[in-house]
Amino acid sequence: MSSTTPIIPPGTRRLRILLALPKLGVVLLLAAVIALLWLLQQNEIDEERTSLIKDVLWLEQNVRFHLSGTEEQMQELASELSMGPESKKTFRLRAGHILKNNSDVSQILWFDKRRNVVDAIPAAGPPDGEIESFGPPVTQKAFELAARLGKRIYSEPFLLTGNTAHFEIAVPIFVDREFVGALVAVYSFDTLLADLVPWWFAEKYQVTIIDDNDIQYAAKSNIQGTPNISYNLPFEPPGYGLQFRVTSYQTAANPLQRLLAGAILLLAGGVFWSLWLVRDLMKKRSRAEEALRAEHAFRTAMENSLTVGMRARDLKGEVIYVNPAFCKITGFSSEELVGKVPPMPYWVPEQIDETFAVHQAVMAGEAPPDGFEMTFMRKSGERFHALVYEAKLIDGNGLHTGWMASVLDVTERRRAEELARQQQEQLQFTARLVTMGEMASTLAHELNQPLAAIASYNSGCLNLLERPNVAAQEIRPALEKLGVQAQRAGKIIRRVHDFVRKSEPKRAPCAVGEVIEDCLGFVEADARKYHIRIDCEIPRLPPIPADRLMLEQVLLNLIRNAMEAMSATPEPYRTLRIATELSETELSVSVSDHGSGISPEIRDKLFTAFFTTKPEGMGVGLSICRSIIEFHRGRLWAEDNIQSPTGTGTTFTFTLSLEAA
Secondary structure (H helix, E strand, O other): OOOOOOOHHHHHHHHHHHHHHHHHHHHHHHHHHOOOHHHHHHHHHHHHHHHHHHHHHHHHHHHHHHHHHHHHHHHHHHHHHHHOHHHHHHHHHHHHHHHHOOOOOOEEEEEEOOOEEEEEEOOOOOOOHHHHHHHHHHHHHHHHHHHOOOEEEOOEEEOOOOOOOEEEEEEEEEEOOOOEEEEEEEEHHHHHHHHOOOOOHHHHHHEEEEEOOEEEEEEOOOOOOOEEEEEEOOOOOOOOOOEEEEEEEOOOHHHHHHHHHHHHHHHHHHHHHHHHHHHHHHHHHHHHOOOOOOOOHHHHHHHHHHEEEEEEEEEOEEEEEEHHHHHHHHOOOOOOOOOOOOOOEEEEEHHHHHHHHHHHHOOOOOOOOEEEEEEEOOOOOOOOEEEEEEEEEOOOOOOOEEEEEEEEHHHHHHHHHHHHHHHHHHHHHHHHHHEEEEEHHHHHHHHHHHHHHHHHHHHHHHHHHHOOOOHHHHHHHHHHHHHHEEEEEEEHHHHHHHHHHHOOOOOOOHHHHHHHHHHHHHHHHHHHHHHOEEOOOOOOOOEEEEEEHHHHHHHHHHHHHHHHHHOOHHHHHHHHEEEEEEEEOEEEEEEEEOOOOHHHHOOOOOOOOOOOOOOOOOOOOHHHHHHHHHHOOOOOOEEEOOOOOOOOOEEEEEEEEOOOO
């Protein structure tokens, strides 16, 4: 199996590259913007973390400095208690001063070496109450550790009533290097943070004191929101795993920075949107170019395949376009025709005035809508007939800008039509000659009857003249009939002559009843001779547009054929019937006999020229009769006479149209 790779046109590949460049540019721009924003965000986070660490260190130093100061004051008090007799007074004075200046210290206790409370401030009595219920284990540890180590010891944190967290510092008292007791200061975590954490610090951070188990002992903050970053720093002293946890909260960023970022994103979106529009426009342009190329190729193919010449002219008659077919017809190239004004090089010089008149009519919008024919001249000088159709040339704005003509070279067609016309005339002439032959043949057939009648009347007249004393009145009727038969013979010959000369039949209003009666008069003698009875009832009939002589020929032919067909019929049944029937559109005349009838094998050939069953017949009678009837737009046919008493017989029927020809 073979596969084929579609061939991409160079223009399409170039367009794809051009379309990919904006995409790549937009992707790079978005990546740069995102990277810039990320870097800005990271820088902001780093700056915020650095600031947080600095602030936490400052807070830790501030707390440490504060606790150190309190330690010094407690140490000085312990030293004074070991030197003077008025120790209690001194304790009260200095402890009160410490409590007054350090609000984070909630109580100061003075223990002797057996950990009995010597005095306490602000408690009036020994601190057995609240401190003893929660503090002894913690205070005892700090007391014992300070006594054993001989230095200031911070206790573990502990909780008092109200879930308030505290821690203590135990300062040993030595007299002459002998441990005689200790001072214990009780700190409150909440008060410590409240005093040492400034307001601006609390506006930025949340400060909490926690231990290793994340148990919170105190907190201070004036802000709310979502925690951002935090930093832990050991709270030493007092130690014991206590830590400062300072957490910053997300605050409103720099509006200018956010505005700048938003502007960058907006501009990036605008650039992307504009590039997307450019991409669509380029695609539409590409599709339009493709459609234009296809349309141009299709139009070129159409122009090259057209056999009809196309010529466009502006409103002034200047040729602005000709197609290859027009150039092929005229023999001139498009360069020789475009830009030309009348007279055109393909106009016939001897018909220049007539052609210019037609040109003016076309420019005036008076060209025939069905086209017109003209004689043009090829470049070789050959003349040819052109069929020209003119139509308005409408531009894309619907304006009439000129005229578009389609030109057909109809020279060959005209020659073919002329040749066909000549052939048709020759054919008609030949047909008439053939018909003339037929008519000449039947002429002898038809003239035989009037000539026989003339001879008969002539013999009768001679016989009468041989009689003595014959009266002229006795000869006169025979002579009149002789004259009638002679005139009839002359009419027959004249009709044949007119037919040969292409003379049209002489149709005129004709009384069919009179025609039938005249025909019966012609055959009356023969009917008596052959003992044939003629049954004929003729009603009143309207006049029929017909050639009387031709109708007589048809009727006489049908009557004689009927009489001859009954030659073998018994005399009682020798009856010939002529009937007519009138309808709204036509008149039918039938001639029926009781003769031998027509066998089926010859029925189809009955009206064929030169077909006959008579030994002396020519076979043209019925053929001529049918031609005459069809000429009168009627029909002639034969059928069996079903009413014949002999069981045989034939009925010939013909129709005549009542409409005028």
